[in-house]
Amino acid sequence: xxxxxxxxxxxxxxxxxxxxxxxxxxxxxxxxxxxxxxxxxxxxxxxxxxxxxxxxxxxxxxxxxxxxxxxxxxxxxxxxxxxxxxxxxxxxxxxxxxxxxxxxxxxxxxxxxxxxxxxxxxxxxxxxxxxxxxxxxxxxxxxxxxxxxxxxxxxxxxxxxxxxxxxxxxx
Numbered sequence: 001x002x003x004x005x006x007x008x009x010x011x012x013x014x015x016x017x018x019x020x021x022x023x024x025x026x027x028x029x030x031x032x033x034x035x036x037x038x039x040x041x042x043x044x045x046x047x048x049x050x051x052x053x054x055x056x057x058x059x060x061x062x063x064x065x066x067x068x069x070x071x072x073x074x075x076x077x078x079x080x081x082x083x084x085x086x087x088x089x090x091x092x093x094x095x096x097x098x099x100x101x102x103x104x105x106x107x108x109x110x111x112x113x114x115x116x117x118x119x120x121x122x123x124x125x126x127x128x129x130x131x132x133x134x135x136x137x138x139x140x141x142x143x144x145x146x147x148x149x150x151x152x153x154x155x156x157x158x159x160x161x162x163x164x165x166x167x168x169x170x171x
Contacts, residue, residue, distance in 0.1 A: 036111065038154045043103060043145070045061060050089070053093050055086050055089045055090045059085045059089070060082070063150065063155045063157050066157055067079065067159070068088075068161060073166075095126075095128050097128055098127035103122050117146050118145045120145065121142055122142075133170050138167040139163050140164050144159070
């Protein structure tokens with residue numbers, strides 16, 4: 001019986017979500033759509049700026065005290081503040097002559113007037129020279145972001161970058 005009720009709730013969740021949206025005004029729904037587009041833009045712009053190594057502009061997508069927590073191979077590290085982000089991003093990307101992000105699906109939840117959380121998937125391709133050989137590293141990454149709206153602009157307050165898989169091959 002418990003399994004039946006759980007299954008029923010899972011099936012009804014989308015309908016309940018739509019019903020809740022119907023209680024909102026057109027202006028509220030339009031604002032939510034605009035905010036979600038703006039948040040998606042921040043995630044995509046982060047990737048575009050990484051690809052062109054424009055780190056000065058990239059760190060401006062974070063709040064002044066923004067944090068990036070990275071998990072890779074069971075190891076965790078935390079960067080805090082734009083200056084620390086700038087140094088770390090610049091140092092890492094200097095190892096590669098080609099940087100290419102492919103952003104995939106994104107789910108934005110808990111959207112309020114000035115906060116939101118999102119999960120985004122990304123494949124990162126990095127090409128650089130190691131030990132005299134051209135090497136390609138592919139990272140499969142899940143970003144869990146917390147956003148805040150400051151001065152009518154969405155910014156990343158906290159990013160958890162989970163590098164779930166890495167492939168390295170010579171070219």
